Amino acid sequence: MTATIAEPVDVDVAPPLVRPGSRWIPLVRRPLFLIAAFYVVFVLASAFWPKLFTSYGPIDTDPGSVALAPSLDHLFGTDIYGRDLWTRVLYGSPLTIKATLIALGIAVVAGLALGIVSGFFGSITDSILMRFVDVLLAIPGLLLALSIVTALGYGTIPVAVAVGVGIVPGFARTTRAEVLRVKTLPYVEAARAGGASWTRVLLRHILPNSWGPVAVLAVLDAGVAIIAIASLSFLGFGAAPPAAEWGTLIADGRNYLVTSWWLSLLPGLFVALLVLSLNHISKTLQELTR
Amino acid sequence: MARYVLGRIGQAVLVLWAAYTLTFAILYLLPSDPMELQLAAAGVQPDSLSAEQVAAIKHQFGLDQPIWLQYWHHLAGLLRGDFGTSLTQQVPVSQLLADRIGPTLLLSVSAATVALVLGSALAYLATFTRLTFLTRLPALGASFPQFFVALFLIQFFSFQLGWFPATGGLVMPVITIAVLASSVLAQVLIRSFEETLSQPYVTTARAKGLSRSAVHLRHAFRNAALPAMTILGVIVGLTVTSSIVVETVFTREGIGKLAQEAVLSQDVPVVLAVVTVAAAVFVLVNLVVDLLYPLLDPRISHTRPAAASVASVEGVAL
Numbered sequence: 001m002t003a004t005i006a007e008p009v010d011v012d013v014a015p016p017l018v019r020p021g022s023r024w025i026p027l028v029r030r031p032l033f034l035i036a037a038f039y040v041v042f043v044l045a046s047a048f049w050p051k052l053f054t055s056y057g058p059i060d061t062d063p064g065s066v067a068l069a070p071s072l073d074h075l076f077g078t079d080i081y082g083r084d085l086w087t088r089v090l091y092g093s094p095l096t097i098k099a100t101l102i103a104l105g106i107a108v109v110a111g112l113a114l115g116i117v118s119g120f121f122g123s124i125t126d127s128i129l130m131r132f133v134d135v136l137l138a139i140p141g142l143l144l145a146l147s148i149v150t151a152l153g154y155g156t157i158p159v160a161v162a163v164g165v166g167i168v169p170g171f172a173r174t175t176r177a178e179v180l181r182v183k184t185l186p187y188v189e190a191a192r193a194g195g196a197s198w199t200r201v202l203l204r205h206i207l208p209n210s211w212g213p214v215a216v217l218a219v220l221d222a223g224v225a226i227i228a229i230a231s232l233s234f235l236g237f238g239a240a241p242p243a244a245e246w247g248t249l250i251a252d253g254r255n256y257l258v259t260s261w262w263l264s265l266l267p268g269l270f271v272a273l274l275v276l277s278l279n280h281i282s283k284t285l286q287e288l289t290r
Numbered sequence: 291m292a293r294y295v296l297g298r299i300g301q302a303v304l305v306l307w308a309a310y311t312l313t314f315a316i317l318y319l320l321p322s323d324p325m326e327l328q329l330a331a332a333g334v335q336p337d338s339l340s341a342e343q344v345a346a347i348k349h350q351f352g353l354d355q356p357i358w359l360q361y362w363h364h365l366a367g368l369l370r371g372d373f374g375t376s377l378t379q380q381v382p383v384s385q386l387l388a389d390r391i392g393p394t395l396l397l398s399v400s401a402a403t404v405a406l407v408l409g410s411a412l413a414y415l416a417t418f419t420r421l422t423f424l425t426r427l428p429a430l431g432a433s434f435p436q437f438f439v440a441l442f443l444i445q446f447f448s449f450q451l452g453w454f455p456a457t458g459g460l461v462m463p464v465i466t467i468a469v470l471a472s473s474v475l476a477q478v479l480i481r482s483f484e485e486t487l488s489q490p491y492v493t494t495a496r497a498k499g500l501s502r503s504a505v506h507l508r509h510a511f512r513n514a515a516l517p518a519m520t521i522l523g524v525i526v527g528l529t530v531t532s533s534i535v536v537e538t539v540f541t542r543e544g545i546g547k548l549a550q551e552a553v554l555s556q557d558v559p560v561v562l563a564v565v566t567v568a569a570a571v572f573v574l575v576n577l578v579v580d581l582l583y584p585l586l587d588p589r590i591s592h593t594r595p596a597a598a599s600v601a602s603v604e605g606v607a608l
Contacts, residue, residue: 136312146553230435236554257441257445265441265442
């Protein structure tokens with residue numbers, strides 16, 4: 001919005017102007033938020049350039065260092081073939097992150113479309129679409145994902161699609177609620193009265209102003225998606241070996257839990273910290289936008 | 291009242307039917323050929339069979355019929371309690387379900403009960419003591435993947451301390467599910483609690499000289515717990531879906547492990563049956579909550595129950 005409406009009548013009473021960019025300052029003052037953001041950035045970076053963070057290869061076996069406990073040489077220890085587990089986790093990142101992005105993409109596109117159409121057009125369209133969302137919600141998420149995986153087969157993409165579809169209903173509902181809220185605000189009425197078409201109002205006014213809570217939900221759902229994707233690959237529906245998604249690594253390590261606890265618990269902790277970070281970021285953003 | 295109850299029941303049936311149809315469509319209409327899935331499930335290479343044999347097997351499973359007719363047969367069978375025949379085990383699916391529902395029922399009910407107690411206690415303590423650590427605890431509990439919690443419990447309590455058996459016990463699976471479920475519940479309860487405490491009647495009660503604990507217990511908690519009741523369906527749904535991962539980790543022969551095995555062997559009728567049963571449980575719990583809600587909260591009238599449900603069907607009165 002441009003400031004062309006009116007000059008403040010009484011400058012003395014007006015609240016101090018907010019400098020552009022200053023809304024980000026509270027974020028920097030929160031150490032936990034910084035740690036969380038740093039960790040997420042680190043995991044993303046490791047997915048693109050794993051070589052930066054490890055000197056081993058993901059399938060380099062070393063008969064001399066089999067099932068070693070975590071140490072400075074091997075941060076996460078080594079597996080029963082002498083492969084460095086930290087390296088395997090880092091090289092597993094691209095698969096899980098790709099799956100998460102696909103799942104989120106599906107959820108955002110389909111959820112936004114459903115929510116906007118529903119909230120914007122209202123009446124019968126709204127009723128039909130929301131009943132459809134109700135039906136999707138009636139099938140518990142992981143089970144819906146399981147039936148999609150059964151139909152599509154195994155692998156990173158089917159798992160991503162399955163998880164994405166499961167997130168759609170929540171997204172559609174949040175978007176719809178936001179659109180309904182924004183739709184009644186005076187500036188929408190003003191824009192309409194000013195002669196803007198509904199399409200223009202939708203694209204220029206409603207969509208940008210509905211974005212906040214939807215973005216917060218997207219970050220939160222990234223965490224949900226990561227857990228679901230890791231769970232599905234943990235159950236054995238992920239990419240085929242030797243590719244190793246996080247869930248697959250953890251499931252493999254499970255067989256050696258008695259002797260080498262690090263094989264499943266450390267990759268598990270890696271995933272848990274990522275989800276925790278995403279949840280914390282989402283919560284902080286929510287508090288700030290409130 | 292009677293009209294509302296009947297309408298609500300009818301709606302639940304409708305949602306359940308739609309959920310069944312959607313799952314059927316996913317399983318039978320998507321690109322994969324159910325015939326090949328079934329042959330693969332039976333461990334037969336499709337190439338090794340002659341065209342007559344393929345036709346015979348298709349006929350045996352009714353796959354030579356048009357899809358709408360198959361759907362009709364499945365739906366008609368479902369109404370008689372017949373879920374078809376498992377492709378890998380050659381037994382009626384209903385029998386498989388009956389054999390394995392016991393452990394899951396026990397697990398789900400125990401986990402939901404523990405989660406209700408733990409979640410409420412945590413929410414109460416967090417709001418009463420105003421400790422930041424306690425208010426943040428639920429967010430922490432909801433962040434840990436269940437397979438991680440389960441494996442951690444096994445490593446710590448079975449292998450390190452030797453308190454519980456790594457497989458077959460009930461305690462650790464219940465704890466695993468309760469960690470997530472109570473965290474979800476506590477998050478909702480804390481929010482609801484904080485809203486309630488800002489109500490004028492709380493201030494009035496305090497002004498009249500009631501102690502903080504009395505206000506919290508007698509006034510706030512009961513009113514705060516009501517809105518949280520609407521996520522009961524979500525909590526029960528969570529315990530059911532959690533059973534898939536948890537039963538797989540703890541090798542518990544329940545419905546969850548059955549679902550995991552069915553997906554691994556692409557046993558389509560079993561997957562369809564498990565999804566249907568889970569959806570039925572979810573829809574039923576939400577129905578009961580919606581019907582009980584006006585009885586517990588007289589402010590909600592029977593004719594306008596719109597506020598009654600978060601998780602289940604929205605806008606009942608529409």
